[in-house]
Amino acid sequence: MSRPGKPHLPVLLAEVVRELKIEAGDRIVDGTFGAGGYTKAILEAGAGEVIGFDRDPDAIAAAHERVPDERLTLVAATFSRMGERVDGQVDGVVLDLGVSSMQLDQAERGFAFKQDGPLDMRMSQEGMSAADFVNTAEEAELARVIKLYGEEPRARRVAAAIVKARPLSRTGELADVVRGTLGYHKGMKTDPATRTFQAIRIHLNAELEELEKGLVAAEKILKPGGRLAVVSFHSLEDRIVKKFLRERSGNQPQGSRHLPQRADGPPATFEDVSKAIAPSDAEMLENPRARSSKLRAATRTHAPIWGAAA
Secondary structure, three states: OOOOOOOOOOOOHHHHHHHHOOOOOOEEEEOOOOOOHHHHHHHHOOOOEEEEEOOOHHHHHHHHHHOOOOOEEEEOOOHHHHHHHOOOOEEEEEEEOOOOHHHHHOHHHOOOOOOOOEOOOOOOOOOOOHHHHHHHOOHHHHHHHHHHHHOOOOHHHHHHHHHHHOOOOEHHHHHHHHHHHHOOOOOOOOOOOHHHHHHHHHHHOOHHHHHHHHHHHHHHHEEEEEEEEEEEOOHHHHHHHHHHHHHHOOOOOOOOOOOOOOOOOOOOOEEOOOOOEOOOHHHHHHOHHHHHOEEEEEEEOOOOOOOOOO
């Protein structure tokens, strides 16, 4: 069960609402509905409709209780399916990436290493679980995932220790294996299990692939002048968002001045791309989850989506 007295605090909420530039009657997609924090603020700012996407059945089931507003339309799907599940175009899209506070707070969902629970980590509650993965994957595959998605420099050692300790069925068991391999003492700034848990979660839920597809879907459904706002929590996510907006705004870095200029690509589909917006010191103090967050925003142009003529 969720820990009592620990409310969900949407990260960079005021900044997201500001960057969306909401006007009365706007139609906004909240691609990661979660506890509905962004949706509630967007509706309070005057939006005419919010279309909330979430792959988590628990979030969908509780949505209307959290945001009892007839202007909310729910879609039980991943946000990468915006392009096929939204009729017409919208004035804004917001994405709050990664795992939600609610999922972390529920030990039985198996996302958190600070609470012991079944080794699960499935956002949609379907498909391969974390236990399935760590107990059946080849050692080389475990190392690849932990290195790639967790950016863990000692991924091979961690993978070997996991294989040796199998079978594993609890988050506490996996955390202890990683801590025992990398070294751990109370009071460490970052728990050594953090990177491995992040890696397995990202892999199981195909989070980076989902993000890449979701950005393209947002490009498709945003009307000219529509705003995109994306909140990321680690470098892998932010790198994808930054690269997408740089490419789509035509702001690709040039090569050496001694080399020929590249031919122009397709017309830019985004403009007014913001620099990364970080939380204030006050927000980080109130909500530690905000510490690593970054917000990037941009405006959709009139240009056709890339690949439309293909």
